[in-house]
Amino acid sequence: xxxxxxxxxxWLLQRFTAVYLAVYLLAVLLVYLxxxxxxxxxxxxxxxxxxxxxxxxxxxxxxxxxxxVGVRDVLIDYIHAAxxxxxFMAGTALLLLASLLWIARALGLAALASPG
Amino acid sequence: MVKQxxxxxxxxxxxxxxxxxxxxxxxxRISGVLMFLSIPLFAWLxxxxxxxxxGFQQAVxxxxxxxxRLLSLALVWSLSHHLLAGVRHLLLDIDVGVTKGxxxxxxxxxxxxxxxxxxxxxxxxL
Numbered sequence: 001x002x003x004x005x006x007x008x009x010x011w012l013l014q015r016f017t018a019v020y021l022a023v024y025l026l027a028v029l030l031v032y033l034x035x036x037x038x039x040x041x042x043x044x045x046x047x048x049x050x051x052x053x054x055x056x057x058x059x060x061x062x063x064x065x066x067x068x069v070g071v072r073d074v075l076i077d078y079i080h081a082a083x084x085x086x087x088f089m090a091g092t093a094l095l096l097l098a099s100l101l102w103i104a105r106a107l108g109l110a111a112l113a114s115p116g
Numbered sequence: 117m118v119k120q121x122x123x124x125x126x127x128x129x130x131x132x133x134x135x136x137x138x139x140x141x142x143x144x145r146i147s148g149v150l151m152f153l154s155i156p157l158f159a160w161l162x163x164x165x166x167x168x169x170x171g172f173q174q175a176v177x178x179x180x181x182x183x184x185r186l187l188s189l190a191l192v193w194s195l196s197h198h199l200l201a202g203v204r205h206l207l208l209d210i211d212v213g214v215t216k217g218x219x220x221x222x223x224x225x226x227x228x229x230x231x232x233x234x235x236x237x238x239x240x241x242l
Contacts, residue, residue: 015206022203039172074145095156098156099156102163
């Protein structure tokens with residue numbers, strides 16, 4: 001992809017992820033509020049469902065991409081020393097990847113656990 | 117000959133009067149950064165809540181603790197503002213509400229809407 005198209009790619013990515021993030025959040029909030037009595041079995045069972053697991057991994061991945069584009073824009077605007085900006089971007093990547101993997105681990109364990 | 121006025125070079129934040137669109141924009145940034153910084157905490161809490169029954173109880177206890185409730189209030193404002201400002205942004209992208217007047221009004225809806233939602237959440241915590 002050309003250098004100019006990279007900007008377009010980030011722009012499009014930000015919008016596609018934004019729509020998915022909004023839809024997921026509103027849907028999950030609706031389910032959460034509709035069902036009032038959350039205990040461990042209900043919560044664990046919900047997150048262990050295949051559909052919910054896939055939707056939540058997709059959500060986490062969307063957050064990662066969305067935050068990466070957003071934080072990169074903010075860093076480019078405010079941090080002008082290239083080496084320092086690179087440090088911040090590396091830190092951001094580390095933080096996002098570690099969080100994503102931690103969530104994937106939790107979802108995987110929940111999916112593997114026998115129900116009940 | 118008309119003397120050109122020098123552009124003011126200062127960053128007195130109290131002297132800057134942002135229009136509604138400017139407030140919506142800087143709020144979009146601040147809310148995004150706040151949510152970004154809270155991600156590791158939520159990833160950890162999410163893992164804790166799923167790993168075992170005692171872990172779940174502990175996560176619930178953390179969620180109900182006062183420091184977390186204060187944080188959650190900031191994050192509810194952040195999410196509300198970011199979501200509303202994001203929807204406004206997407207609408208502007210497809211040329212909805214791009215006239216000066218309507219863009220100003222939608223920015224006001226974003227700014228006040230987010231504060232209103234946060235206030236409603238604060239009341240629900242009492």
